[in-house]
Amino acid sequence: MRGLELELRAGLRALTLGLAGEQVGQLLDYLALIQKWNKVYNLTALRDPALMLSHHLLDSLAAIPSLQRHLALAASAAGVPPQRLLDVGAGAGLPGVVIAICCPQVRVDCVDAVAKKAAFIQQVALALKLPNLRGVHARVEGLPQQQAAYDVVASRAFAALADFVSWSADALAPGAVWLAMKGKTPEDEMAQLPVGVEVFHVEPLTVPGLDVQRCLVWMRKTAAST
Numbered sequence: 001m002r003g004l005e006l007e008l009r010a011g012l013r014a015l016t017l018g019l020a021g022e023q024v025g026q027l028l029d030y031l032a033l034i035q036k037w038n039k040v041y042n043l044t045a046l047r048d049p050a051l052m053l054s055h056h057l058l059d060s061l062a063a064i065p066s067l068q069r070h071l072a073l074a075a076s077a078a079g080v081p082p083q084r085l086l087d088v089g090a091g092a093g094l095p096g097v098v099i100a101i102c103c104p105q106v107r108v109d110c111v112d113a114v115a116k117k118a119a120f121i122q123q124v125a126l127a128l129k130l131p132n133l134r135g136v137h138a139r140v141e142g143l144p145q146q147q148a149a150y151d152v153v154a155s156r157a158f159a160a161l162a163d164f165v166s167w168s169a170d171a172l173a174p175g176a177v178w179l180a181m182k183g184k185t186p187e188d189e190m191a192q193l194p195v196g197v198e199v200f201h202v203e204p205l206t207v208p209g210l211d212v213q214r215c216l217v218w219m220r221k222t223a224a225s226t
Contacts, residue, residue, distance in 0.1 A: 004028060004053055011058045011208035017065055019102060026101045026128045031057055033124055034092055041116045043092035054209045060095035060156065062205045063181055064102045066216055067152070070177070071103065074151070078175070082151030083107055088140045088168050089158035093121050095181065099154070100125075100133040109150070111136040111143065141167045149173040156181040161189040165197050165219060177220045181205075184213040198222050 005028055012019060019027075031052055034043055046052050075081035083106060087096030090110030100108040110121045110133070121135025136143070153168045153176065165178055172178070178197075182189075190199050197219055205214040 004031065004049060007050070007053060007209070008057065011053075011061065014206075014208040015061060015065060017061060017102070023101050026130070027057060027061075027098070029128055030093070030097055030101070030124060033120075033127060037120055037123070038092075041120055043117065043120060054207070056092070056094050057098065058209060059207050059214065060098040060181075061102070062207045062214060063095055063179075063216055064098070066203055066205075067099065067154075067179065068103065070152070070179075070218075071106070081105060082176075084109070084150045084173070085152040085154060086111060086140070086150040086168070086171055088153060088155045088164065088171075089113075090121060090135070091117055093124055093135075095154065095156050097121065097124055097128075097130075097133060100130050101128070104130075104132055107132050107134075109134050109136050111138055111140050113137075113139045139167075140171060143171055149176075151176050152179055153177075154179040154181070157183075160192070161186060161217065161219070162192045162194060166194060169221075172221065175220075177218055180217040180219070182215050182217055185215050186217065190217065193219070196222050 035049055071082050085106050085108050087110045090096045090112045093110055096108050096110035112118050115137045118135040118137035125133040150171050151173055153171050155164050158164055185202055199219050201218040203216045207214055
């Protein structure tokens with residue numbers, strides 16, 4: 001675990017992401033929980049802790065600085081900080097759990113159609129003492145109306161952009177945004193977005209220790225569709 005901690009801290013420095021010691025500990029404990037429950041719940045195809053750290057944890061952490069900037073700008077513009085984020089197709093909680101750890105002021109709901117994965121998120125919330133984290137067993141298009149109105153709806157390797165925004169459109173609060181974590185810039189998917197949805201920013205990401213293409217695709221409803 002000491003080697004994993006050193007690699008994690010090096011990655012955080014590369015991302016210029018300052019986290020408290022407690023948060024670093026929670027990230028490592030989360031990694032340990034994935035390893036433990038993976039044997040029963042088949043949360044990820046990766047079994048090597050070092051690969052889980054680089055391909056899952058650091059990959060998710062790479063999006064945090066951009067998300068934090070968005071949250072700060074949105075708070076400045078609206079006068080109140082965004083408070084609710086939905087992670088769609090959360091699986092093992094990537095990036096939802098990572099966001100809950102790094103952004104404790106944000107309520108993070110992780111929705112997944114597989115019951116055991118939603119249950120794992122609930123277990124993580126209890127084990128890591130994250131009151132802002134919740135696992136939800138549902139399909140995103142079937143979320144109860146009272147659970148809608150999220151400020152950010154996020155996904156990581158979930159579905160094509162058109163499907164992602166179509167299925168989760170009802171979960172967006174007025175003025176909210178979609179955040180999709182992708183590999184290389186998905187030009188074809190962006191061209192197939194439905195009428196009323198626009199990409200307003202594509203941001204390349206560098207994942208420490210991984211020589212791969214990653215990007216964030218930020219989307220919103222157009223003024224005519226709201």
